[in-house]
Amino acid sequence: MDVDYLEISGGRPLGGEINVQGSKNAVLPILAACIPGAGECVIENCPLIRDTEDTFHIMRALGYCISRTGDAVRITPADTETYTVERMEAVRIRSSVLFLGALLGKMKKAVLPLPGGCAIGKRPIDLHLRALEALGARFEIGETITAWTDGLYGTEIDLEFPSVGATENTILAAVMAKGETVIRNAAREPEVDELCAFLRQRGASVRREADGSIWVDGQKTLGPAVYRMKADRIVSGTYLLAAAAAGGQVRLINESGETLSALRAVLSQMGAVCSAGENGITVCAAQRVRPVPYLETAPYPGFPTDLQSPLLAVLAGADGESTVCETIFERRFCTAGELLKFGAKIGTRGRCAHITGVPRLHGAAADAPDLRGGAALVLAALQAEGRSVIRNTGYIARGYEDIARDLALLGADIRWADDKAE
Numbered sequence: 001m002d003v004d005y006l007e008i009s010g011g012r013p014l015g016g017e018i019n020v021q022g023s024k025n026a027v028l029p030i031l032a033a034c035i036p037g038a039g040e041c042v043i044e045n046c047p048l049i050r051d052t053e054d055t056f057h058i059m060r061a062l063g064y065c066i067s068r069t070g071d072a073v074r075i076t077p078a079d080t081e082t083y084t085v086e087r088m089e090a091v092r093i094r095s096s097v098l099f100l101g102a103l104l105g106k107m108k109k110a111v112l113p114l115p116g117g118c119a120i121g122k123r124p125i126d127l128h129l130r131a132l133e134a135l136g137a138r139f140e141i142g143e144t145i146t147a148w149t150d151g152l153y154g155t156e157i158d159l160e161f162p163s164v165g166a167t168e169n170t171i172l173a174a175v176m177a178k179g180e181t182v183i184r185n186a187a188r189e190p191e192v193d194e195l196c197a198f199l200r201q202r203g204a205s206v207r208r209e210a211d212g213s214i215w216v217d218g219q220k221t222l223g224p225a226v227y228r229m230k231a232d233r234i235v236s237g238t239y240l241l242a243a244a245a246a247g248g249q250v251r252l253i254n255e256s257g258e259t260l261s262a263l264r265a266v267l268s269q270m271g272a273v274c275s276a277g278e279n280g281i282t283v284c285a286a287q288r289v290r291p292v293p294y295l296e297t298a299p300y301p302g303f304p305t306d307l308q309s310p311l312l313a314v315l316a317g318a319d320g321e322s323t324v325c326e327t328i329f330e331r332r333f334c335t336a337g338e339l340l341k342f343g344a345k346i347g348t349r350g351r352c353a354h355i356t357g358v359p360r361l362h363g364a365a366a367d368a369p370d371l372r373g374g375a376a377l378v379l380a381a382l383q384a385e386g387r388s389v390i391r392n393t394g395y396i397a398r399g400y401e402d403i404a405r406d407l408a409l410l411g412a413d414i415r416w417a418d419d420k421a422e
Protein backbone atom coordinates (compact mmCIF):
# COMPACT_ATOMS: atom_id res chain seq x y z
CA MET A 1 0.00 0.00 0.00
CA ASP A 2 1.38 3.40 -0.91
CA VAL A 3 2.49 5.19 2.20
CA ASP A 4 2.13 8.86 1.36
CA TYR A 5 4.44 11.23 3.08
CA LEU A 6 5.76 14.76 2.54
CA GLU A 7 9.35 15.44 1.55
CA ILE A 8 10.65 18.96 2.21
CA SER A 9 13.99 20.67 1.64
CA GLY A 10 14.00 23.62 3.96
CA GLY A 11 16.12 26.67 4.68
CA ARG A 12 14.83 28.86 1.85
CA PRO A 13 12.48 31.87 2.06
CA LEU A 14 8.96 31.76 0.60
CA GLY A 15 7.62 34.04 -2.13
CA GLY A 16 4.40 34.04 -4.13
CA GLU A 17 0.64 34.34 -3.89
CA ILE A 18 -2.26 31.86 -3.77
CA ASN A 19 -5.99 31.59 -3.23
CA VAL A 20 -6.97 29.85 0.01
CA GLN A 21 -9.43 26.94 0.05
CA GLY A 22 -12.95 27.22 1.51
CA SER A 23 -13.37 26.86 5.26
CA LYS A 24 -13.47 23.34 6.73
CA ASN A 25 -14.94 24.45 10.06
CA ALA A 26 -17.65 26.48 8.35
CA VAL A 27 -18.62 23.95 5.67
CA LEU A 28 -19.06 21.02 8.10
CA PRO A 29 -21.97 22.62 10.03
CA ILE A 30 -23.34 24.01 6.74
CA LEU A 31 -23.49 20.48 5.31
CA ALA A 32 -25.46 19.41 8.41
CA ALA A 33 -27.73 22.41 7.77
CA CYS A 34 -28.66 20.84 4.40
CA ILE A 35 -30.43 18.02 6.29
CA PRO A 36 -33.65 19.76 7.43
CA GLY A 37 -36.08 21.38 4.97
CA ALA A 38 -36.49 20.72 1.25
CA GLY A 39 -34.84 21.75 -1.98
CA GLU A 40 -31.39 21.51 -3.46
CA CYS A 41 -28.41 23.24 -1.87
CA VAL A 42 -25.27 24.21 -3.78
CA ILE A 43 -22.12 24.95 -1.78
CA GLU A 44 -19.48 26.77 -3.84
CA ASN A 45 -15.79 26.89 -2.90
CA CYS A 46 -16.36 23.70 -0.90
CA PRO A 47 -12.92 22.38 0.14
CA LEU A 48 -11.95 18.92 -1.17
CA ILE A 49 -10.68 17.47 2.12
CA ARG A 50 -11.12 14.18 3.99
CA ASP A 51 -13.56 15.65 6.48
CA THR A 52 -15.95 16.81 3.74
CA GLU A 53 -15.60 13.49 1.85
CA ASP A 54 -16.39 11.59 5.08
CA THR A 55 -19.38 13.85 5.66
CA PHE A 56 -20.62 13.13 2.12
CA HIS A 57 -20.45 9.37 2.90
CA ILE A 58 -22.63 9.93 5.97
CA MET A 59 -25.13 12.08 4.05
CA ARG A 60 -25.39 9.61 1.14
CA ALA A 61 -26.16 6.87 3.68
CA LEU A 62 -28.92 9.16 4.99
CA GLY A 63 -30.35 9.25 1.45
CA TYR A 64 -28.88 12.51 0.12
CA CYS A 65 -27.60 12.74 -3.46
CA ILE A 66 -24.27 14.57 -3.52
CA SER A 67 -22.29 15.49 -6.61
CA ARG A 68 -19.26 17.72 -7.10
CA THR A 69 -18.49 19.85 -10.16
CA GLY A 70 -15.18 21.65 -9.63
CA ASP A 71 -15.41 23.49 -6.32
CA ALA A 72 -19.23 23.34 -6.21
CA VAL A 73 -21.07 20.57 -4.37
CA ARG A 74 -24.76 19.91 -5.07
CA ILE A 75 -26.85 18.31 -2.31
CA THR A 76 -30.33 16.95 -3.03
CA PRO A 77 -32.45 15.31 -0.37
CA ALA A 78 -34.00 11.97 -1.19
CA ASP A 79 -37.36 11.16 0.37
CA THR A 80 -36.00 8.84 2.99
CA GLU A 81 -36.82 8.37 6.64
CA THR A 82 -33.30 7.36 7.73
CA TYR A 83 -32.08 8.94 10.94
CA THR A 84 -29.18 6.60 11.79
CA VAL A 85 -25.70 7.94 11.10
CA GLU A 86 -23.22 5.37 9.76
CA ARG A 87 -20.58 4.40 12.30
CA MET A 88 -17.34 4.26 10.37
CA GLU A 89 -17.05 7.80 9.05
CA ALA A 90 -18.91 9.30 11.98
CA VAL A 91 -16.30 8.07 14.43
CA ARG A 92 -13.54 9.48 12.22
CA ILE A 93 -14.93 13.00 12.20
CA ARG A 94 -16.09 14.58 15.40
CA SER A 95 -18.22 17.10 13.54
CA SER A 96 -20.69 14.25 12.82
CA VAL A 97 -22.13 15.17 16.23
CA LEU A 98 -23.72 18.13 14.41
CA PHE A 99 -26.10 15.68 12.72
CA LEU A 100 -27.77 15.33 16.14
CA GLY A 101 -29.40 18.75 16.00
CA ALA A 102 -30.09 18.55 12.27
CA LEU A 103 -31.76 15.11 12.41
CA LEU A 104 -33.76 15.97 15.55
CA GLY A 105 -35.04 19.01 13.68
CA LYS A 106 -35.97 17.02 10.61
CA MET A 107 -36.90 13.54 11.88
CA LYS A 108 -37.48 14.09 15.62
CA LYS A 109 -35.07 11.20 16.04
CA ALA A 110 -31.35 10.54 15.59
CA VAL A 111 -28.99 7.64 16.22
CA LEU A 112 -25.25 8.20 15.88
CA PRO A 113 -22.01 6.86 17.35
CA LEU A 114 -20.72 8.52 20.48
CA PRO A 115 -17.91 10.75 19.11
CA GLY A 116 -14.65 9.73 20.79
CA GLY A 117 -11.97 11.99 22.10
CA CYS A 118 -8.85 12.52 20.04
CA ALA A 119 -5.20 13.52 20.34
CA ILE A 120 -6.05 17.03 21.53
CA GLY A 121 -8.44 16.16 24.31
CA LYS A 122 -11.45 14.26 25.65
CA ARG A 123 -13.85 16.59 23.82
CA PRO A 124 -17.08 15.68 25.68
CA ILE A 125 -20.46 16.73 24.29
CA ASP A 126 -22.28 17.50 27.56
CA LEU A 127 -22.93 21.11 26.50
CA HIS A 128 -24.52 19.90 23.24
CA LEU A 129 -26.80 17.45 25.07
CA ARG A 130 -27.87 19.93 27.78
CA ALA A 131 -28.80 22.58 25.22
CA LEU A 132 -30.73 20.12 23.04
CA GLU A 133 -32.53 18.77 26.12
CA ALA A 134 -33.63 22.32 26.91
CA LEU A 135 -35.22 22.40 23.44
CA GLY A 136 -37.12 19.17 24.18
CA ALA A 137 -34.77 16.38 23.15
CA ARG A 138 -34.22 13.23 25.20
CA PHE A 139 -31.19 10.90 25.00
CA GLU A 140 -30.10 7.37 25.66
CA ILE A 141 -26.31 7.11 25.71
CA GLY A 142 -24.35 3.90 25.25
CA GLU A 143 -22.05 2.90 22.39
CA THR A 144 -24.32 5.15 20.37
CA ILE A 145 -26.42 8.19 21.13
CA THR A 146 -30.14 7.69 20.57
CA ALA A 147 -32.03 10.98 20.58
CA TRP A 148 -35.73 11.63 20.20
CA THR A 149 -38.32 14.34 20.78
CA ASP A 150 -42.09 14.72 20.72
CA GLY A 151 -41.42 18.22 19.43
CA LEU A 152 -38.76 20.90 19.77
CA TYR A 153 -39.78 24.16 21.45
CA GLY A 154 -37.80 27.41 21.48
CA THR A 155 -36.31 28.46 24.82
CA GLU A 156 -33.52 30.47 26.44
CA ILE A 157 -30.18 28.65 26.66
CA ASP A 158 -27.08 29.77 28.57
CA LEU A 159 -23.95 27.91 27.44
CA GLU A 160 -21.50 27.33 30.31
CA PHE A 161 -18.66 27.66 27.80
CA PRO A 162 -18.85 29.27 24.32
CA SER A 163 -18.48 25.89 22.64
CA VAL A 164 -18.42 26.17 18.83
CA GLY A 165 -20.02 22.77 18.24
CA ALA A 166 -22.64 23.15 20.98
CA THR A 167 -23.62 26.55 19.57
CA GLU A 168 -23.93 25.12 16.05
CA ASN A 169 -25.85 22.02 17.17
CA THR A 170 -28.30 24.18 19.09
CA ILE A 171 -28.87 26.44 16.08
CA LEU A 172 -29.43 23.41 13.84
CA ALA A 173 -32.21 22.18 16.15
CA ALA A 174 -33.64 25.61 17.04
CA VAL A 175 -34.35 26.52 13.39
CA MET A 176 -36.88 23.64 13.36
CA ALA A 177 -38.28 24.28 16.89
CA LYS A 178 -41.63 25.95 17.55
CA GLY A 179 -41.07 29.48 18.82
CA GLU A 180 -38.05 31.60 19.59
CA THR A 181 -34.68 30.51 20.99
CA VAL A 182 -31.94 32.70 22.45
CA ILE A 183 -28.45 31.18 22.90
CA ARG A 184 -26.42 33.18 25.44
CA ASN A 185 -22.63 32.89 25.75
CA ALA A 186 -22.72 31.53 22.19
CA ALA A 187 -19.41 30.92 20.42
CA ARG A 188 -18.31 34.01 18.49
CA GLU A 189 -16.20 32.10 15.94
CA PRO A 190 -16.85 33.35 12.37
CA GLU A 191 -17.87 29.83 11.34
CA VAL A 192 -21.02 30.20 13.49
CA ASP A 193 -21.90 33.39 11.59
CA GLU A 194 -21.33 31.62 8.25
CA LEU A 195 -23.74 28.88 9.37
CA CYS A 196 -26.34 31.55 10.24
CA ALA A 197 -25.82 33.27 6.88
CA PHE A 198 -26.36 29.97 5.06
CA LEU A 199 -29.50 29.19 7.09
CA ARG A 200 -30.89 32.67 6.31
CA GLN A 201 -30.26 31.88 2.63
CA ARG A 202 -32.51 28.84 3.14
CA GLY A 203 -35.24 30.99 4.71
CA ALA A 204 -34.49 30.65 8.44
CA SER A 205 -34.85 33.54 10.89
CA VAL A 206 -31.53 33.48 12.75
CA ARG A 207 -29.13 36.29 13.68
CA ARG A 208 -26.30 37.32 15.96
CA GLU A 209 -27.45 39.94 18.50
CA ALA A 210 -25.31 42.89 19.58
CA ASP A 211 -24.39 41.12 22.86
CA GLY A 212 -23.06 38.12 20.91
CA SER A 213 -26.04 35.86 21.64
CA ILE A 214 -27.82 34.05 18.81
CA TRP A 215 -31.56 34.58 18.24
CA VAL A 216 -33.64 32.06 16.27
CA ASP A 217 -37.32 32.09 15.33
CA GLY A 218 -37.94 28.46 14.40
CA GLN A 219 -40.30 26.50 12.17
CA LYS A 220 -39.67 28.57 9.07
CA THR A 221 -39.68 26.59 5.83
CA LEU A 222 -36.11 25.86 4.78
CA GLY A 223 -35.74 25.84 1.01
CA PRO A 224 -32.95 25.64 -1.58
CA ALA A 225 -29.86 27.83 -1.43
CA VAL A 226 -26.65 28.59 -3.28
CA TYR A 227 -23.83 29.64 -0.95
CA ARG A 228 -20.14 30.41 -1.53
CA MET A 229 -17.78 29.46 1.30
CA LYS A 230 -15.34 32.07 2.59
CA ALA A 231 -11.60 31.36 2.80
CA ASP A 232 -10.50 29.04 5.62
CA ARG A 233 -9.06 31.39 8.25
CA ILE A 234 -7.00 28.61 9.87
CA VAL A 235 -5.45 27.57 6.55
CA SER A 236 -4.76 31.26 5.87
CA GLY A 237 -3.20 31.60 9.31
CA THR A 238 -1.08 28.50 8.73
CA TYR A 239 0.35 29.96 5.50
CA LEU A 240 1.00 33.38 7.06
CA LEU A 241 2.90 31.58 9.84
CA ALA A 242 4.76 29.58 7.17
CA ALA A 243 6.14 32.88 5.83
CA ALA A 244 7.15 33.85 9.38
CA ALA A 245 8.87 30.46 9.79
CA ALA A 246 10.81 30.46 6.51
CA GLY A 247 11.08 34.21 5.91
CA GLY A 248 10.02 35.89 2.66
CA GLN A 249 6.84 37.53 1.34
CA VAL A 250 3.51 35.77 0.83
CA ARG A 251 0.13 37.06 -0.38
CA LEU A 252 -3.21 35.29 0.17
CA ILE A 253 -5.40 36.71 -2.58
CA ASN A 254 -8.88 35.87 -1.26
CA GLU A 255 -8.17 36.30 2.46
CA SER A 256 -9.35 39.65 3.87
CA GLY A 257 -7.64 39.17 7.23
CA GLU A 258 -10.80 40.44 9.02
CA THR A 259 -11.03 37.33 11.21
CA LEU A 260 -7.27 37.10 11.86
CA SER A 261 -6.72 40.14 14.11
CA ALA A 262 -5.25 38.11 16.98
CA LEU A 263 -2.78 36.36 14.66
CA ARG A 264 -1.86 39.64 12.95
CA ALA A 265 -1.02 41.14 16.35
CA VAL A 266 1.28 38.18 17.10
CA LEU A 267 2.91 38.39 13.64
CA SER A 268 3.63 42.06 14.29
CA GLN A 269 5.04 41.21 17.74
CA MET A 270 7.36 38.73 15.98
CA GLY A 271 8.51 41.48 13.61
CA ALA A 272 6.61 40.32 10.52
CA VAL A 273 4.89 43.09 8.53
CA CYS A 274 1.28 42.31 7.62
CA SER A 275 -0.96 44.39 5.34
CA ALA A 276 -4.56 43.54 4.47
CA GLY A 277 -7.07 45.09 2.07
CA GLU A 278 -9.33 44.30 -0.83
CA ASN A 279 -6.37 42.64 -2.57
CA GLY A 280 -6.02 40.07 0.17
CA ILE A 281 -3.43 39.88 2.92
CA THR A 282 0.34 40.07 2.54
CA VAL A 283 2.97 39.19 5.13
CA CYS A 284 6.67 39.97 4.89
CA ALA A 285 9.05 38.36 7.38
CA ALA A 286 12.79 38.39 7.98
CA GLN A 287 14.76 35.16 8.27
CA ARG A 288 14.41 35.03 12.07
CA VAL A 289 11.40 36.29 14.05
CA ARG A 290 11.34 37.90 17.48
CA PRO A 291 10.03 35.76 20.38
CA VAL A 292 6.56 36.12 22.00
CA PRO A 293 7.14 36.46 25.77
CA TYR A 294 3.64 35.26 26.70
CA LEU A 295 0.50 34.26 24.79
CA GLU A 296 -2.70 32.38 25.65
CA THR A 297 -5.09 30.78 23.20
CA ALA A 298 -8.72 31.84 23.74
CA PRO A 299 -12.18 31.61 22.19
CA TYR A 300 -12.72 34.01 19.27
CA PRO A 301 -11.68 36.79 18.90
CA GLY A 302 -8.70 35.58 20.96
CA PHE A 303 -5.71 33.72 19.49
CA PRO A 304 -7.13 30.55 17.88
CA THR A 305 -6.20 27.22 19.45
CA ASP A 306 -5.99 25.79 15.92
CA LEU A 307 -2.94 27.97 15.22
CA GLN A 308 -1.17 27.13 18.50
CA SER A 309 0.87 24.22 17.09
CA PRO A 310 1.91 26.11 13.93
CA LEU A 311 2.96 29.04 16.16
CA LEU A 312 5.13 26.72 18.30
CA ALA A 313 6.96 25.70 15.10
CA VAL A 314 7.66 29.34 14.23
CA LEU A 315 8.81 30.23 17.75
CA ALA A 316 11.20 27.25 17.73
CA GLY A 317 13.43 29.34 15.47
CA ALA A 318 12.78 32.74 17.11
CA ASP A 319 15.53 34.89 18.55
CA GLY A 320 14.74 34.34 22.26
CA GLU A 321 12.36 32.82 24.83
CA SER A 322 8.59 32.44 24.30
CA THR A 323 5.71 31.04 26.35
CA VAL A 324 2.44 29.80 24.82
CA CYS A 325 -0.44 28.62 27.03
CA GLU A 326 -3.31 26.49 25.66
CA THR A 327 -6.63 27.25 27.40
CA ILE A 328 -9.09 25.44 25.10
CA PHE A 329 -7.97 21.80 24.78
CA GLU A 330 -6.26 19.99 27.60
CA ARG A 331 -3.93 17.89 25.44
CA ARG A 332 -2.90 20.06 22.52
CA PHE A 333 0.88 19.99 22.96
CA CYS A 334 1.55 16.59 21.33
CA THR A 335 3.37 18.43 18.53
CA ALA A 336 6.06 19.72 20.90
CA GLY A 337 7.54 16.22 21.15
CA GLU A 338 7.80 15.93 17.36
CA LEU A 339 9.32 19.42 17.05
CA LEU A 340 12.20 18.30 19.31
CA LYS A 341 13.29 16.02 16.43
CA PHE A 342 14.11 19.17 14.42
CA GLY A 343 16.35 20.44 17.23
CA ALA A 344 13.70 22.65 18.83
CA LYS A 345 14.04 23.45 22.52
CA ILE A 346 10.50 23.19 23.94
CA GLY A 347 9.40 22.21 27.43
CA THR A 348 5.75 21.80 28.42
CA ARG A 349 4.37 22.10 31.92
CA GLY A 350 0.60 21.81 32.41
CA ARG A 351 -1.14 24.06 29.91
CA CYS A 352 1.99 26.03 28.95
CA ALA A 353 4.88 25.45 26.55
CA HIS A 354 8.18 27.28 27.02
CA ILE A 355 10.22 27.66 23.84
CA THR A 356 13.88 28.68 23.60
CA GLY A 357 14.44 29.71 19.99
CA VAL A 358 17.46 28.21 18.19
CA PRO A 359 19.37 29.87 15.28
CA ARG A 360 18.54 27.08 12.87
CA LEU A 361 16.47 23.88 13.03
CA HIS A 362 17.79 20.81 11.18
CA GLY A 363 15.87 18.43 8.91
CA ALA A 364 14.18 15.42 10.53
CA ALA A 365 11.73 12.56 9.99
CA ALA A 366 8.61 13.22 12.07
CA ASP A 367 5.05 11.94 12.44
CA ALA A 368 2.00 14.20 12.38
CA PRO A 369 0.20 13.72 15.74
CA ASP A 370 -3.01 15.45 14.60
CA LEU A 371 -4.32 17.80 11.92
CA ARG A 372 -2.81 21.14 12.99
CA GLY A 373 0.23 19.43 14.54
CA GLY A 374 0.96 17.97 11.11
CA ALA A 375 0.84 21.44 9.58
CA ALA A 376 3.20 22.64 12.32
CA LEU A 377 5.76 19.98 11.39
CA VAL A 378 5.65 21.22 7.79
CA LEU A 379 6.41 24.74 9.03
CA ALA A 380 9.34 23.39 11.06
CA ALA A 381 10.66 21.57 7.96
CA LEU A 382 10.37 24.74 5.85
CA GLN A 383 12.75 26.61 8.14
CA ALA A 384 15.03 23.63 8.89
CA GLU A 385 18.36 23.26 7.11
CA GLY A 386 18.28 20.16 4.92
CA ARG A 387 15.75 17.43 4.06
CA SER A 388 12.73 16.45 6.18
CA VAL A 389 10.06 13.79 5.89
CA ILE A 390 6.62 14.15 7.47
CA ARG A 391 4.58 10.96 7.87
CA ASN A 392 0.96 10.36 8.99
CA THR A 393 -0.09 12.95 6.42
CA GLY A 394 -3.65 11.58 6.50
CA TYR A 395 -4.21 13.89 9.47
CA ILE A 396 -3.13 16.90 7.39
CA ALA A 397 -5.42 15.87 4.50
CA ARG A 398 -8.39 16.13 6.88
CA GLY A 399 -8.21 19.93 6.78
CA TYR A 400 -5.79 21.03 4.03
CA GLU A 401 -6.82 20.35 0.39
CA ASP A 402 -3.18 20.05 -0.70
CA ILE A 403 -0.60 21.63 1.58
CA ALA A 404 2.23 20.63 -0.81
CA ARG A 405 0.48 22.24 -3.80
CA ASP A 406 -0.13 25.48 -1.90
CA LEU A 407 3.31 25.82 -0.33
CA ALA A 408 5.09 24.87 -3.59
CA LEU A 409 3.17 27.72 -5.25
CA LEU A 410 4.60 29.91 -2.49
CA GLY A 411 8.13 28.83 -3.39
CA ALA A 412 8.70 25.92 -1.00
CA ASP A 413 10.63 22.81 -2.05
CA ILE A 414 7.95 20.33 -0.96
CA ARG A 415 6.42 17.28 -2.62
CA TRP A 416 4.31 14.22 -1.91
CA ALA A 417 6.30 10.99 -1.97
CA ASP A 418 5.65 7.32 -1.37
CA ASP A 419 7.85 4.34 -0.66
CA LYS A 420 8.10 3.59 -4.37
CA ALA A 421 9.71 6.98 -4.93
CA GLU A 422 12.92 5.92 -3.08
Ligand code: EPZ
Binds near residue numbers: 095121127187234329
Ligand atom coordinates in the same frame (compact mmCIF):
# COMPACT_ATOMS: atom_id res chain seq x y z
C1 EPZ B 1 -14.40 23.36 16.85
O1 EPZ B 1 -14.33 22.17 17.62
C2 EPZ B 1 -13.43 23.17 15.69
N1 EPZ B 1 -13.86 22.03 14.87
C3 EPZ B 1 -12.03 22.91 16.24
O2 EPZ B 1 -11.15 22.81 15.12
C4 EPZ B 1 -11.61 24.12 17.08
O3 EPZ B 1 -10.35 23.86 17.65
C5 EPZ B 1 -12.65 24.33 18.20
O4 EPZ B 1 -13.96 24.50 17.62
C6 EPZ B 1 -12.33 25.58 19.02
O5 EPZ B 1 -12.30 26.70 18.20
C7 EPZ B 1 -14.86 22.21 13.99
O6 EPZ B 1 -15.44 23.27 13.88
C8 EPZ B 1 -15.23 21.02 13.15
P1 EPZ B 1 -15.55 23.42 21.22
P2 EPZ B 1 -15.41 21.90 18.81
O7 EPZ B 1 -16.84 22.71 21.42
O8 EPZ B 1 -16.73 22.43 18.40
C9 EPZ B 1 -15.00 21.64 25.59
C10 EPZ B 1 -9.45 21.89 13.77
O9 EPZ B 1 -8.24 21.70 13.95
N2 EPZ B 1 -16.39 21.13 25.44
O10 EPZ B 1 -15.55 24.90 21.09
O11 EPZ B 1 -15.30 20.47 19.20
C11 EPZ B 1 -14.03 20.89 24.68
O12 EPZ B 1 -13.60 19.68 25.28
C12 EPZ B 1 -10.44 21.58 14.89
O13 EPZ B 1 -9.97 22.33 12.73
C13 EPZ B 1 -17.00 20.54 26.54
O14 EPZ B 1 -16.42 20.42 27.61
O15 EPZ B 1 -14.80 22.82 19.95
C14 EPZ B 1 -12.91 21.88 24.52
O16 EPZ B 1 -12.07 21.79 25.65
C15 EPZ B 1 -9.77 21.03 16.14
N3 EPZ B 1 -18.28 20.05 26.39
C16 EPZ B 1 -13.64 23.23 24.53
O17 EPZ B 1 -14.92 22.98 25.11
C17 EPZ B 1 -18.96 20.17 25.20
O18 EPZ B 1 -20.12 19.73 25.13
C18 EPZ B 1 -13.83 23.83 23.13
O19 EPZ B 1 -14.55 22.92 22.39
C19 EPZ B 1 -18.30 20.78 24.10
C20 EPZ B 1 -17.02 21.26 24.24
